Amino acid sequence: MKFPETGRPRAEVMAQLKGFAAGDADWKRGRVPLYVFKATEEAAEVGKEAFNAYFTENALGAKRAFGSLKRMEDEVARMALDLFHAPEGAVGNMTTGGSESILMAVKAARDFARAQRGDSAHRGNLVLPSSAHPAFNKAALLMDLEVRRVPVTRDFLADPKAMAAAADKDTIMIVGSAPCFPYGAIDPIEALGEVAGSKNLWLHVDACVGGYVAPFVRDEGWPVPTFDFAVKTVSSLSADLHKFGFAPKPASTVFYRDEARKAGQTFSIDEWPNGRFVTETLTGTRAGGAVAAAWALMQTLGRNGYRQIARELMTMRDAYIAGIEAIPGFRVFGKPHLTLLGFGAADLDMARVAEGMANRGWVPGMLKDPPGLHLMMSLLHKDARPDYLRDLAASAAEVRTSAGKAKLEATYS
Ligand SMILES: Cc1ncc(COP(=O)(O)O)c(C=O)c1O
Structure with missing residues (x-):
């Protein structure tokens, strides 16, 4: 790409810039379980x-x-x-x-x-x-x-x-x-x-x-x-x-x-x-x-504001854990204290499960040791739970009933 000789109209450039994001992972709807955080709309503002x-x-x-x-x-x-x-x-x-x-x-x-x-x-x-x-x-x-x-x-x-x-x-x-x-x-x-x-x-x-x-x-x-x-x-x-x-x-x-x-x-x-x-x-x-x-x-938040967010986060996390562990074979690793956790099913190729999630529009957080998936959740992830759990169950069932080899490897960035 050449350095531009003349500038372009601001509106045109900004429209292009905002258009770039269309190809990104859908983090605003909780499809990215790392890198991004959000509490309330008010806190973001x-x-x-x-x-x-x-x-x-x-x-x-x-x-x-x-x-x-x-x-x-x-x-x-x-x-x-x-x-x-x-x-x-x-x-x-x-x-x-x-x-x-x-x-x-x-x-x-x-x-x-x-x-x-x-x-x-x-x-x-x-x-x-x-x-x-x-x-x-x-x-x-x-x-x-x-x-x-x-x-x-x-x-x-x-x-x-x-x-x-x-x-x-x-x-x-x-x-x-x-x-x-x-x-x-x-x-x-x-x-x-x-x-x-x-x-x-x-x-x-x-x-x-x-x-x-x-x-x-x-x-x-x-x-x-x-x-x-x-x-x-x-x-x-x-x-x-x-x-x-x-x-x-x-x-x-x-x-x-x-x-x-x-x-x-x-x-x-x-x-x-x-x-x-x-x-x-x-x-x-x-x-x-x-x-x-x-x-x-x-x-603006103070202890009471942060407490309210913490309660909402942990209630959401408990619901995620219950949903994950309701899928046959799946267990959370250890006892996570906050809204980050790893989980897996010992009898499944978890890299293939991750691939199944990627095919369904999620950026899968991955763990290598032990093999598993990873979540770091803020309130961006609250409404995504039913979709996440549905797609996780579907990806696990797919791996259980078909043969294959994962191309995806655990990487962080
Ligand atoms: C426990 C822990 N320490 C350090 C870091 C590094 O932070 P940063 O990415 O802001 O450099 C992270 C990032 O996720 C972390 O989880």
Whole structure:
């Protein structure tokens, strides 16, 4: 494609742009069980309005030019620290996503470990449950760390004993997820906290996907184990606003128990002509709109608003689980705590079932270990349940009664 010599009328371009979406998966009707989130229409409108109000402002300039963004980012962090039972002195900030929050926490842990050892070249390792997000591998690849993935238990939870055994003098971080993406279960953070306490290890809680909904799910009476700074040996925690905080992308948060632990996160570079360059993030320029929208959503929804959404989400999830398990042979893996889950039928080729769903207009979330399908559901998925369950039953019956080989493989992106 050539770079256009002359521009075209805006209306024509916009019509073409909007037309492109016709070929996309039908996410608005709940056909995509990952990537997209929605609570209420009202929450989506608040997010858009606040984002657009700060469309041009750059959060990189929050300190020097946009005091309003500085205020809102600080307030988002303080509201979240309150939600996550952080002690006095705990600190944190916004980033552009879960992967960046994790990257920052790993850097902070690495530099903390190096400072404690007095060894600026120390090469550490990360001890993760096998269910942890690939963002930890990304961090390890960028910072030349070793990754030790420890198999989860038969309940699909992090195994504190096995993780303790995998940790050694070079371990700079152990991780628990709240919840993990593949199975939707919150790892036993209290037991991991005991490991961290007894071995003096940095425990990071990856609450990227669930952090901003789990407290409200608990408020509404579904069981949610303690997963945050209430566990005294949690050093850091990541939680994404652009997932179940229902804020527009790109927005996440990362927090530390105290300033000393956060120190390694800060980049402070004074080696170029424009003077000292200081950021708390890997990114430079950041969307001011994302900060404003996250703030506006917390303020308009409040705990009662989030609780109402949590109740609706969990009621929907329970109905999905009942419907899935009513199909012969199908079982949900482990005990998911929120609206993410994996499921399968041991006697069926689940890749073929996924193919059947794809042929019926769904983007199937897939699991490799164990073979299964995956759902991460927001209120986009509420009305799709009867169609989903009908097509799942039909796809399963098709696989049961015909031979074939799946071409589809489990991929995330
Ligand atoms: C548990 C968990 N951690 C981290 C991430 C990474 O978040 P992001 O895609 O915003 O980088 C995800 C994304 O789904 C996740 O589920």
